Amino acid sequence: xxxxxxxxxxxxxxxxxxxxxxxxxxxxxxxxxxxxxxxxxxxxxxxxxxxxxxxxxxxxxxxxxxxxxxxxxxxxxxxxxxxxxxxxxxxxxxxxxxxxxxxxxxxxxxxxxxxxxxxxxxxxxxxxxxxxxxxxxxxxxxxxxxxxxxxxxxxxxxxxxxxxxxxxxxxxxxxxxxxxxxxxxxxxxxxxxxxxxxxxxxxxxxxxxxxxxxxxxxxxxxxxxxxxxxxxxxxxxxxxxxxxxxxxxxxxxxxxxxxxxxxxxxxxxxxxxxxxxxxxxxxxxxxxxxxxxxxxxxxxxxxxxxxxxxxxxxxxxxxxxxxxxxxxxxxxxxxxxxxxxxxxxxxxxxxxxxxxxxxxxxxxxxxxxxxxxxxxxxxxxxxxxxxxxxxxxxxxxxx
Amino acid sequence: xxxxxxxxxxxxxxxxxxxxxxxxxxxxxxxxxxxxxxxxxxxxxxxxxxxxxxxxxxxxxxxxxxxxxxxxxxxxxxxxxxxxxxxxxxxxxxxxxxxxxxxxxxxxxxxxxxxxxxxxxxxxxxxxxxxxxxxxxxxxxxxxxxxxxxxxxxxxxxxxxxxxxxxxxxxxxxxxxxxxxxxxxxxxxxxxxxxxxxxxxxxxxxxxxxxxxxxxxxxxxxxxxxxxxxxxxxxxxxxxxxxxxxxxxxxxxxxxxxxxxxxxxxxxxxxxxxxxxxxxxxxxxxxxxxxxxxxxxxxxxxxxxxxxxxxxxxxxxxxxxxxxxxxxxxxxxxxxxxxxxxxxxxxxxxxxxxxxxxxxxxxxxxxxxxxxxxxxxxxxxxxxxxxxxxxxxxxxxxxxxxxxxxxxxxxxxxxxxxxxxxxxxxxxxxxxxxxxxxxxxxxxxxxxxxxxxxxxxxxxxxxxxxxxxxxxxxxx
Numbered sequence: 001x002x003x004x005x006x007x008x009x010x011x012x013x014x015x016x017x018x019x020x021x022x023x024x025x026x027x028x029x030x031x032x033x034x035x036x037x038x039x040x041x042x043x044x045x046x047x048x049x050x051x052x053x054x055x056x057x058x059x060x061x062x063x064x065x066x067x068x069x070x071x072x073x074x075x076x077x078x079x080x081x082x083x084x085x086x087x088x089x090x091x092x093x094x095x096x097x098x099x100x101x102x103x104x105x106x107x108x109x110x111x112x113x114x115x116x117x118x119x120x121x122x123x124x125x126x127x128x129x130x131x132x133x134x135x136x137x138x139x140x141x142x143x144x145x146x147x148x149x150x151x152x153x154x155x156x157x158x159x160x161x162x163x164x165x166x167x168x169x170x171x172x173x174x175x176x177x178x179x180x181x182x183x184x185x186x187x188x189x190x191x192x193x194x195x196x197x198x199x200x201x202x203x204x205x206x207x208x209x210x211x212x213x214x215x216x217x218x219x220x221x222x223x224x225x226x227x228x229x230x231x232x233x234x235x236x237x238x239x240x241x242x243x244x245x246x247x248x249x250x251x252x253x254x255x256x257x258x259x260x261x262x263x264x265x266x267x268x269x270x271x272x273x274x275x276x277x278x279x280x281x282x283x284x285x286x287x288x289x290x291x292x293x294x295x296x297x298x299x300x301x302x303x304x305x306x307x308x309x310x311x312x313x314x315x316x317x318x319x320x321x322x323x324x325x326x327x328x329x330x331x332x333x334x335x336x337x338x339x340x341x342x343x344x345x346x347x348x349x350x351x352x353x354x355x356x357x358x359x360x361x362x363x364x365x366x367x368x369x370x371x372x373x374x375x376x377x378x379x380x381x382x383x384x385x386x387x388x389x390x391x392x393x394x395x396x397x398x399x
Numbered sequence: 400x401x402x403x404x405x406x407x408x409x410x411x412x413x414x415x416x417x418x419x420x421x422x423x424x425x426x427x428x429x430x431x432x433x434x435x436x437x438x439x440x441x442x443x444x445x446x447x448x449x450x451x452x453x454x455x456x457x458x459x460x461x462x463x464x465x466x467x468x469x470x471x472x473x474x475x476x477x478x479x480x481x482x483x484x485x486x487x488x489x490x491x492x493x494x495x496x497x498x499x500x501x502x503x504x505x506x507x508x509x510x511x512x513x514x515x516x517x518x519x520x521x522x523x524x525x526x527x528x529x530x531x532x533x534x535x536x537x538x539x540x541x542x543x544x545x546x547x548x549x550x551x552x553x554x555x556x557x558x559x560x561x562x563x564x565x566x567x568x569x570x571x572x573x574x575x576x577x578x579x580x581x582x583x584x585x586x587x588x589x590x591x592x593x594x595x596x597x598x599x600x601x602x603x604x605x606x607x608x609x610x611x612x613x614x615x616x617x618x619x620x621x622x623x624x625x626x627x628x629x630x631x632x633x634x635x636x637x638x639x640x641x642x643x644x645x646x647x648x649x650x651x652x653x654x655x656x657x658x659x660x661x662x663x664x665x666x667x668x669x670x671x672x673x674x675x676x677x678x679x680x681x682x683x684x685x686x687x688x689x690x691x692x693x694x695x696x697x698x699x700x701x702x703x704x705x706x707x708x709x710x711x712x713x714x715x716x717x718x719x720x721x722x723x724x725x726x727x728x729x730x731x732x733x734x735x736x737x738x739x740x741x742x743x744x745x746x747x748x749x750x751x752x753x754x755x756x757x758x759x760x761x762x763x764x765x766x767x768x769x770x771x772x773x774x775x776x777x778x779x780x781x782x783x784x785x786x787x788x789x790x791x792x793x794x795x796x797x798x799x800x801x802x803x804x805x806x807x808x809x810x811x812x813x814x815x816x817x818x819x820x821x822x823x824x825x826x827x828x829x830x831x832x833x834x835x836x837x838x839x840x841x842x843x844x845x846x847x848x849x850x851x852x853x854x855x856x857x858x859x860x861x862x863x864x865x866x867x868x869x870x871x872x873x874x875x
Contacts, residue, residue, distance in 0.1 A: 233591030240453035
């Protein structure tokens with residue numbers, strides 16, 4: 001039973017594979033022996049009478065059959081042990097999650113005190129319970145804003161879970177490090193910034209990505225300069241997390257981000273500049289519409305669309321129209337329509353209606369007609385069927 | 400007795416083939432274990448919900464063909480509409496249904512026919528109308544009504560209409576987990592070095608599960624014996640097989656019931672082939688070929704092992720045989736169409752590993768198996784092979800097969816444990832043993848029939864057959 005308990009605790013597919021491998025080796029070493037002896041016991045090989053008459057390939061096949069049967073029995077035992085463990089832990093986790101969520105909600109909705117926080121600590125005995133609790137709290141903190149989020153962060157600090165996070169950051173296991181980095185970032189544990197920085201160049205891509213995200217989150221006063229010279233690739237996921245985290249940061253060094261050799265970093269810089277309405281960076285962003293990376297170009301288009309206030313800006317955007325994605329194209333059309341500059345908007349929209357795919361035709365026509373109703377009659381009876389169809393589409397009440 | 404040379408050569412061929420097959424299964428099992436562990440480490444913290452707040456997300460269209468789905472269409476559409484994702488639409492293509500499918504949808508969702516117009520990039524059967532709802536709550540629902548042209552044709556009609564970055568091709572009667580889109584989109588956003596052009600997901604068996612409001616509320620082991628066998632088979636195929644291929648970026652198939660694709664790449668590759676009955680396999684192979692031959696860009700096809708999609712599997716032998724027959728014919732069509740990829744280093748691992756594997760160990764395996772078994776039986780009867788040797792070889796194959804299936808069940812119980820009742824577990828394990836004796840030989844037979852139908856009954860080559868389904872819930 002004790003063995004079953006230990007096995008249950010450490011059960012994983014690799015344990016089964018390792019034991020299977022050991023069975024494989026031992027079978028081939030000892031199958032051909034009549035007795036297996038050591039100083040403590042003598043084991044009489046029950047299959048020796050069968051295998052002793054066979055040699056060569058048949059012996060190997062018989063040995064493998066024994067190995068397969070042994071592994072199958074091990075798997076059978078493991079499936080029951082693993083399922084029993086899951087049934088037990090899943091039920092326990094569900095009950096714990098329900099109870100801890102209720103307590104957290106009570107804490108957040110009532111007048112709280114340090115005494116309340118200490119009551120939590122008394123309930124959380126094991127490491128797994130602490131982890132579950134921290135995760136619950138973290139998710140609430142991530143999904144909320146203002147006082148509720150601040151109260152979650154205060155509660156986290158009052159329960160002194162930073163020690164657990166620090167320990168996990170130093171753990172040799174990837175899953176512990178990932179957990180610690182995520183918690184440190186979401187609770188903005190800036191005191192752990194030096195430890196986190198050790199992982200932003202980790203060889204493990206998962207840890208590296210998580211560390212970069214956490215490092216940005218725990219350094220709200222940072223100029224994000226470390227990103228400008230960051231040598232590793234960043235993903236669209238990293239882009240989103242970093243932009244969400246840094247959108248209210250006041251000290252961002254946009255110049256260094258724009259000049260980074262990392263395309264995602266340049267894109268992050270552009271997006272943050274737009275979010276913080278840094279129009280003064282328009283001259284730096286304009287040339288990035290010719291960047292080699294599609295992501296940077298798209299961000300540059302969106303930025304110039306947001307910052308555009310002169311005719312030259314729109315003309316520059318019009319030159320890049322064919323390179324834009326559909327959503328950017330439609331956004332540009334909407335913004336240009338608001339300007340209502342007849343001399344360049346009308347000819348451009350007309351060009352789109354005549355020569356571009358249907359969805360662009362429709363968008364341009366819709367806006368053009370809003371600006372000047374006289375165009376409606378031209379398109380209603382146009383010789384080009386696709387233009388007449390586009391007109392029918394935009395005059396459909398239900399679309 | 401000295402064996403004739405021909406028999407010696409055949410013996411060596413069968414021996415080498417069997418060794419390669421068993422070794423490949425062991426390698427697949429080990430690779431899939433590694434990939435599953437890596438996936439679970441990466442996605443251990445349940446934070447898919449944070450994706451909802453991301454400022455830059457790919458737009459997604461859920462594209463679902465529907466044909467004679469009157470009994471469950473409303474519930475199915477409601478299930479799709481309630482998926483969690485900030486920027487998505489649902490496009491249902493009514494593929495010339497002969498029952499009241501379209502009328503039911505129009506009535507329930509308050510739809511009107513519009514003059515919506517768009518580019519028909521891919522040729523399809525005639526579009527009879529585009530319907531949108533007058534109710535703003537269903538703003539992101541579109542119904543395309545068209546003449547009947549088959550599943551591939553319907554999907555192409557959907558592809559023509561949508562303008563999103565990605566599309567999720569599903570069967571309209573599948574049940575998706577609410578966070579399916581959030582999980583499926585993650586590989587497209589996580590990758591830094593290569594372009595992700597598609598991601599596939601695991602299909603789970605929904606037979607006998609409790610369904611309410613278009614969601615699985617309780618997972619039950621199927622009551623029907625054939626559905627039970629298919630549950631075990633799906634464990635093996637998805638948890639072991641596809642995870643392993645995904646690890647080396649060698650996945651050749653994404654299930655037609657549940658797969659997410661980069662829209663532009665799928666369109667540029669030519670959309671779905673309406674001439675094949677295995678349109679899901681053929682599209683993935685063609686997209687891969689397109690990336691190698693035309694764009695020459697580094698790319699990847701991902702696979703998500705989480706149980707996100709539940710579908711009804713055939714409960715009668717007749718329907719099951721039609722399905723497996725069609726899968727075999729679809730595989731043959733794809734292999735023949737793209738045969739130049741086999742052993743072609745220009746296609747990297749796909750050409751040198753995946754495609755040859757598919758030919759020799761997926762397509763030809765049932766044929767070689769049947770011939771091999773018949774051959775050994777004949778030799779034994781003729782006294783050219785010792786009966787004891789025959790028994791040992793048979794026992795070898797059977798013990799390996801049972802060990803392999805048990806391993807798949809073990810991985811499922813450790814990582815997902817959806818069948819978390821010890822009674823179900825016992826049934827699963829017992830049937831895993833019987834599966835080797837009953838279900839697998841049957842499948843081999845259906846596959847053989849598929850080969851015969853393809854090569855000798857040419858009029859049956861492109862037919863789907865009647866795939867009857869019971870559906871999940873009562874009429875709304």
